[in-house]
Amino acid sequence: MLAKKKMRLDICRFLTLDEADKLVDGDFEDVTRYIFDHLKGQRQTLLFSATMPTKVHEFARRALVKPVTVSVGRAGAANLDVIQEVEYVKQEAKIVYLLECLQKTPPPVVVFCENNAAVCKVHEYLLVKGVDAVSFYGKEMEQTDRDRAVALFKAGKKDVLVATDGASKGLDFPNIQHVINYDMPAEIENYVHRIGRTGRCGKTGLATTFINSQQSETTLLDLKHLLQEARQRIPPVLAELSDPVELGVVGTATNADGCAYCGGLGHRISSCPKLEQQRSQQLASLRSRDYFGSGGYRGEM
Template identity: 65%
Template sequence: MSAVLSAKRYRREQLDEEERLTTIDEGEEVEEYIPLKRRRQMEEERRDYLRRKLQAPVQQLNLDEDTADPAHTHLDGSSAAAPSSNAFQQPKESMLAAAAKARKTQPAETEQEKAFKEEQQIMADLQRKQALRSAMENAQGITYSRSLSTGWKAPLKVRKQSDEQAQELRDRFHIIVEGQHLLPPILDFNDMKFPQPVLRQLAAKGISRPTPIQMQGLPIILAGRDMIGVAFTGSGKTLVFALPMLMMALQEEVRLPLVRGEGPVGLIVCPSRELARQTHEVIMGYIQSLKQDGFPELRALLAMGGIDMREQMDGIRQGVHVVVATPGRLKDLLSKKRLNLDICKYLCLDEADRMVDASGFEEDVREILSYFKAQRQTLMFSATMPIKVKAFAESALVDPVTVNVGRAGAANLDVIQEVEYVKQEAKLVYLLECLQKTAPPVLIFAEKQTDVDDVHEYLMSKDVDAVAVHGQKTQEERAEAIDHFKAGNADVLVATDVASKGLDFPDIQHVINFDMPSEIENYVHRIGRTGRCGKTGIATTFINKNQSESILLDLKHLLKEAKQRIPPVLMALDDPMEQWEALEKASGSKGCSYCGGLGHRVGDCPKLHSDTREKERKNKDYFGSGGYGAEM
């Protein structure tokens, strides 16, 4: 047995020796065995080298071009080209240390610059909201890339104008336009190709040439483009959206007359009943003029609260071309399927800043948009259009054009603004003196409904023929008061802000603010009731310690912008905006981007804080079950 084992051992050793000799004969080298401890040490040295190389700046490595990577180091510790020893002589600066050193060398950021960055973040958060489109369009991801085609073309002489010539005209009339494929301004209504009855009605109204917003806005809308129009009060914005809508309705009626139950072709949504009623009256004037010259009859419907629903249904059954409505009544008609927007191609939001504002009718507008079945031409008009509202509105428009005449939110330069400090208890007595500045009619605004009633009763007791309008009065009383005032049967109209937006009183020479409104936007709209259509007017405003310092600073800067006299009481206010002047010039932003006030920044905006509180109140869960509190 031992002999067999010895033979096997001998045989195995012989085979191993033959294999070793064969390997040597083939010229292969035998690598020396390296202990495990030495291998780990070499791997650690390699990692340490790579770590130093990544942390140190490239320009400080100072390595030779032929320096070998440790990855090529042999296991026995030798290498073809070892790294230069200079690379490890000095400790390299880490990236964190370099960043800290750079911060020390940079100039310190001022408080205004920090606040400006915070404002940019606030505005970015406010604008990060769902686009103003219908629910179906949002759900199905429907987007439109092309504007509607109306078939209208400007005259050849207008189309041949170069971009330089068109821009020269815009600069002459202070028109700022943003958008692509812009049409030149047209300086004559005849070149806009309106029918003779329309031109005759314009002449009867004393309108011989278009205003700046009409020069640029009418060609854009007639061509089917979506538009945002911003111009000061009394600049003729109503005609800019009313005339193209009538032309579209007339075109549809000629092509294929409307039958019973059809329509509308065009829709105008207004935030107040008074404004809707006035817009409807303007449209009816041109419809009657077209009918008298033998054009197809167009039918317009006024849909708002306070009007008998049966009366409105009679008009809808006949087929209606144009609807002027307030959001509440329009939602009611649409939800009950008494009105449809199946063939509606034209949508205008008048006073759009109020319509899509957080505290306005934003959700109502979204619901109304959900009833459209196809693409529409969308227009938005206002005298004040803050940046946040403008950016939000652009989400609903297709390839929009923005036409701006003057700064959005600026006061009408044709109005002389007078600000006087009057104690609260002396307001009524001093009001009689202010009424002597100009001949009637005079418009007086008050913030509260109780103040409107108090002023109205006081004036009546002093034998002043006055009427009053506010939200608590019935629609018949409101309409009767405004008609009475427009007809010249009353010398004074006392009203809340329901009469401040959009209403046209061409003969008013004097507007009195019995108290300063809580928002500067409302002040701009109030004083815009005078100085209309190129005429001059006076606006007198009472202020005292009851007003917040923020709104008084806004008023001060608005007066400064319009080159009006600033009273000493406003000059004495501590003005924090003086520290922002250099940053405003560099950034191009002026005042508050949320409400348009010039006396504060968005971080201190009272309207933003008010809207935030209102939103939290609406979303508050009163019962702890989630969501039901929003209905309270």
């Protein structure tokens, strides 16, 4: 519309970009700069994002005048109201184990997959097993179908939403009990956005993530650091990973260094009894009944 001169931005004085990390990613940055060029005179520009990767900082330095950063907590950190569970599941066993994971909490539940094909596969499997699920994915799905899926899920007419990262931002789903990362994303920022769908407005949520040999060690190290920062239990498969940076700083760490969570000696955070007790109490409040057997999940197809 700007290129065809069907509209002007001459009197615009405020410019707000939500989900700024995606708007400056790839080809979107060129389009965003093109729009910037059509604003005349002084303006105030606001960039909002749950994560602040390097590309956002670089864009702000190039496109804005004396940018100021306002942080609520640490940008890119996980919500402390979300209980994060990471489980090693072989690639061929994930789709079967998914049914067991759905038992952890009542609906609604969001299942995230890395691509459209995986979404369709998981969605069809859940329907066959009697789970009332709906799918949401990218370009191959019509916008009307996406709108319908979101409306049904928000209205509580569907228990499970199987989606790509397109549903991790910009969509507000109230009272999500459980987020399942069927595929661990390659970028840790996407993981933060995904699990942020639950644990909102002061409520406790649960996030379960499947990992296996398909993930790179770099991604798993990022996940390990995120869990440590949020004081979550570190599964053995991640605890065994050695960070070259950490090795260079702390040298040969021993159990004498104490637990990062409770400060006790003789154990590390991955086996902290106080942390395990706290997590067990929180999970007990989420797992009160058999949601498939007692009708928590509907079997309509």
